[in-house]
Amino acid sequence: MLEVQNLSMRFGGLLAVDGVSLDIQEREIVSIIGPNGAGKTTVFNCMSGFYKPSGGKIIFEGKEVQGKPDYKISRLGMVRTFQHVRLFTQMSVVENLLVAQHRHLNTNMLAGLFGTPDYKRREQKALDRAAYWLERVGLLDLANRDAGNLAYGQQRRLEIARCMVTEPKLLMLDEPAAGLNPAETKELNQLIVSLKEDYNVSVVLIEHDMSLVMDISDRINVINQGCPLASGTPEEIRQNDDVIKAYLGEA
């Protein structure tokens, strides 16, 4: 479904990502792990179109997408979250979800001004989808609160819901468990698995919480200092000597 070939990203003299390759099949959860500063988020930024990669190819459903503008990539069905939650804080929770469905709505201004049947129908559909996902992540009762007033864990869940209402094929989660307590992490764990099982979404995950990564990943890619270090199933990674060295230092 998604193939990243030999991706590299250079910032001036710094080669932040060097020859990273990924391969994500449908209905698969693939994790990217690595020490801080290894270049995981840079890979994400290249994939989602925030950076133009210096080299390599990104192929999504048979089409090369590297270097395309971010909003076009997202419209193809590759949607991401951010390491630091990026909600529209002064807008209400449900409005956050409506903004995300922009391309499913009738954005013709005259249609909106006169309230044509097509406009109303799509608007209602968007509201229903928003309600569905709010219920799903347990935020329906807070629908009209300002997004900025939610608790941190709720903000994280809202961000995932906001991605899901766009009906993506591939979801990229950048450290979704950062700042969550163990109970919340467990909930998140179940949510991500259900996204794959029930909604047929592939997930690429960057995460430092190893229990989460080992629990839900189908495959794991390890990056160290911008270079690919290892890849394989959670079992293989757990026993890989290079990975242990990179994480724990030379014994």
Add this chain to the structure above:
Amino acid sequence: MAAKNYRHALFCAIVTLIISFPILGFNLEAKGISVTLTGAETSTVIAVVLAAVAVFVFQAYRDSFTGLLGKLPRLNPLAGREPMEQAKKAKLESWILTGIVVLALFWPFVVSRGSVDLATLVLIYIMLALGLNVVVGLAGLLDLGYVAFYAVGAYTFALLSQYTGISFWMALPIGALLAALFGLMLGFPVLRLRGDYLAIVTLGFGEIIRILLNNWTTLTGGPNGIGGIPEPTLFGMEFGRRVKEEGNTSFHETFGIAYSGEHKVIFLYLIALVLAVITALIIRRFMRMPVGRAWEALREDEIAARSLGLSRTAVKLSAFTIGAFFAGFAGTVFASKQGFISPESFVFLESAIILAIVVLGGMGSQLGVILAAIAVTILPELAREFSEYRMLIFGAAMVLMMIWRPQGLLPMRRIHIKLNRQE
């Protein structure tokens, strides 16, 4: 702590002296062809010193002063009350808006001609402020050159009427569309800019338009301006004593009433009122539409908005274009009201006043902006007796507002959206 307080207070007192003494403490007197500098009267000097002392005392004991103010519950009638319910508030707001419109409909028939004229100006400012509210309040794009679009609307009507003899009703859409086109043109080069940089470029754009109008003498008449701009007609009826254009009839003859200069003023006022109401309704609708939500999303977090598939180009350009469109509307009405326009009417101060209305009213809030437009236009008129100190009072009011209500008179509220539980 106390020492620091006094040092700060002393500093403030000295600043007061530095600012006020050269302005108030000296007089320039013309004697023949030479100008001599003389000291002011003793009473003025004493007043300046007293003002400095007052500043010192206030700054030194500021904490206890503000503490005292907080203890006066009567000053704040809302202190003990519970906040109103969201739905109730929304209902109240639409009632107030309807009330204002109904009141405005009867206004011209009970007050003097001067008041109606002033009210027309208020309505023009309301249109401008509502338009700028889209750009600044909703889309978060600081535009300091908004008056340029106002000028485009006004000059479109003036020039077209001068060269082709076009009527008000034809010029209204043309002026608005042309202003919108200029908005689009400004939008392109500033797509990547935010905040301060955007403010500077828009400021420059506003000045370019004004200077162009000032110097393109062959077309615009330069500083002499353009006069003889026609008044609007009602189904071919003119409001003048004599019919100027062939084929038209005059209003007072058609209805068999005595001629009165007031008819024209009232008619213009009603046109401005209708246009202002249309502006408010359309923008209100926009705010609840995908495009309005996209503007706000861009203001809140551009990166997140882009990651969800919103095109920055389309969203920013639509905000600039629609904001400019309503400025063009207002400009056409203004040209018709004045009958004469010159670049003098479109200086930076106008942009600043419109921006002040939006900020005072509360960014994004329609009712707030309307109330602020009324206050900002009428207060200087009421304070005409203080003539020289008008701007001083205006400035002081702004400073006090920013201290006590930095979010504006009536901050924007979110729309309550009802959701049906899904299975």
